[in-house]
Amino acid sequence: MAWAVVISVLVMTVLSLLRVNVIIAILAAGLTAGFMNGESLKSSLDILVGGMGDQASVALSYILLGAFAVAISYSGITSLLVGYLLRVLKDKRTMIVFVIAAVASLSQNVIPVHIAFIPILIPPLLKLFDEMKVDRRAVAAALTFGLKAPYVMIPIGFGYIFHETIQTSMKSNGMELGIGSIAQSLIIPGSGMIVGLFIAVFITYRKKREPAAHSFEEKDEMKETIFETKFTLKHGLTVVAIFVTLLIQAVWSNLILAALAGLILMFVFRIVPYAKGDRVVNDGIGMMGFIAFVMLVAAGYANVLTETKSVSALVEISSEYLGNNQPFIAFILLSVGLVVTMGIGSSFATIPILAALFVPICLTAGFSPMATAALIGTAGALGDAGSPASDSTLGPTSGLNADGRHNHIWDTCVPTFLHYNIPLFLFGWAASLLL
Incomplete structure (x- = not known):
């Protein structure tokens, strides 16, 4: 039971690295974890399917966001953005990567839409990246940085x-600490991600x-579209729809309602003809349906680990050899x-599980509350970058692979794992000893 987590994660990782579809890899990992805990393959699958409902709302919101992104593309407003960036940032490859990292960072704190902006912003920029010969792995690193470092x-x-989850989980296990102190404890680990981004x-x-070769006709067409498109009433109404979507998400924290409202406005304003409604939804499913289903299967895998108590068993057997x-x-x-x-694949979902196990061990070993918070926050954030099942990697891939030329594992997961998990681990380790 104790090693079910380790072995099942290894199964998922190895299969993913061998380019096996990530959904199949996660299913194999879930069945492995269940089988190692004495469950039959059928009961393991039942537990996995039973846990998929935990991410149903997230999956639906991603599909609606995909449809909204496709509707926005009909307006041509993204061509204006690409044209502006091409003029301002032409031949400034490093600058455009940092601009994307900054935009992604805003999506976590200032305008909390998480990955909603990626299918809207990134696909139209792919030709710009190719034109400037930008390494898409750098863009993936920038996006994942923006999706993680700010909330950490x-x-x-x-x-x-995230911080409130840490505070609540620590308090329920016998250790209290204010939000401000938790934020201070995570500055050092978060700084490791800044170092990783620079590297x-x-x-x-x-x-x-x-990039893979484009025809000259495609490039000429792109340039014509970018420089000849002018801001029109249709673009203005598209901005209104986007603003309403962001406003609803910020006020009610409901991504489904926000995406649905934005999509409805795109039809009401006649930006997208009613006759193309089916196509917009179908294209949206094509863009975000895969990531939505991966999140469902990942929730099922997490349910297998939780129901079989594999995580607690792993920590308990590890604690026997820890000493002081x-x-x-x-x-x-x-x-x-x-x-x-x-x-x-979720740092937020991992925190309560880890806190219940970490707090008693840290109390016994004499760690301060801030050091404990640093350990819990860092341990929760670790793996979110690099995990094939994380929205911090699935989100960037959904945008960068819009033209089918960006591999989820080798171009997103592996680079982000190396550049963020290693410094996060080292800086989090240092924080636990210094605080």
Whole structure:
């Protein structure tokens, strides 16, 4: 039972690296975890399917966002954006990557729409990336940075939810700490992600990367579309629809309602003809349906780990060998967090599980509350970058692979795992010993 988490995550990772479809890889991992805990393949599958409903609302919101993104593309407003960026940032490959990282960061705190902006912003920029020979792995690193680092360090928007989850989970297990102190404890681990971003942009993916060849006709058509499109009433109404979508998401924190409202406005304003309604929805499913279904299967896998108590068994057997050596204890706890979050694919969902196990161990070993918060927050965030089942990797891939030329595992998961999990681990380890 104790090793079911480790082995099942290894199964998922190895299959993904071998380019097996990520849905099949997660299903195999879930069945492996269930089988190792004494469940039959049928009962394991029943537990997995039973847990898929936990992400049903998220899956529906992603599909509606995909349809909304397709509707926006009909207006041509993204061509204006691409044209502007091409004029302002032409031949400034490093600058455009940092601009994307900044936009992604705003999606977590200032305008909390999470990955909703990616299918709207990124696909129209793919030709620009090819024109400038930008390495898409650098863009994936920038997007994942923006989707993670702000909520780790800043207690606003999604960051407040993350920090509040840590606070609540710690309190329910006998340790209290304010939101402000939790934010301070995560500054050091979050700084590791900043270092990882700089390494990715300035060192690893600094060189130009040749894209697959486009025909000259495609390039000329792109340039004509970009520079001849002028701002019209249709574009203005599209901006209104986008603003309403963001407003509803910010006020009611309901992504389904927000995406549905935006989609309805696109039809009401006649930006998209009624006759093309079916096509818009079908194209939206094509764009975001895969990521939605991956989230459903990942929720089922998490349910298998939870119902079979695999995570608690792993921590319990690990704690038997920890002793009172704080550096060693911190190392083991972070390693457990990395494995668990890699499998579940959600730092937010992992926090309550880890806190119930980490707090008693940290109290016994003499860690301060801030050091404990740093361990829990870092362990929860670890693996979110790099996990094939995480929306922090699925989101960037959904945008960068719109033309079918970006691999989810090798171009998103592997780069983000290396550039964020390693520094997060090291900086989080240091924080647990310094605080």
